[in-house]
């Protein structure tokens with residue numbers, strides 16, 4: 501497993517997509533260096549051997565795990581030794597980071613590129629200047645006055661996260677400038693189609709800190 505906690509979280513989400521909580525349990529008992537048998541995993545995860553095998557083959561299909569088998573001379577059955585594929589795990593983590601970086605960069609550009617307006621009700625959304633003006637600076641939801649909204653905290657939080665990801669991606673040899681251009685395209689499209697709410701999806705990558 502990658503040592504950094506954020507890397508681990510990203511890997512976990514990839515594994516969860518492959519096979520839910522059971523896949524998390526199985527992958528958590530696999531190691532990139534030491535091999536382990538499906539029986540040992542079944543015992544450790546308190547799962548049925550067949551269910552463990554199903555997940556192991558799914559991880560194998562996703563090139564996340566690999567196995568070696570030897571024939572048990574006394575029984576004639578094959579014994580499978582499994583381990584995580586370290587390079588592939590790293591590759592998946594980098595891919596996931598690229599996706600998150602692109603989303604957060606587009607969101608950051610959006611936050612920096614507009615002035616926002618909001619009423620004093622927490623549950624009402626924010627509006628950009630054009631929208632606020634069209635509504636005569638009255639909230640379309642509650643009719644209260646729309647006032648300038650300071651997004652300094654949001655920009656700060658996003659900048660910090662984007663910087664972290666940028667450094668980490670550059671360390672892995674990723675061309676971040678390409679991703680920046682992709683993020684610009686994403687934002688352009690979001691604005692052109694008026695689907696600004698879609699950008700709020702990036703909130704899920706910001707964590708709760």
Ligand SMILES: [Zn+2]
Nearest residue numbers: 619624639642
């Ligand atoms: Zn309102």
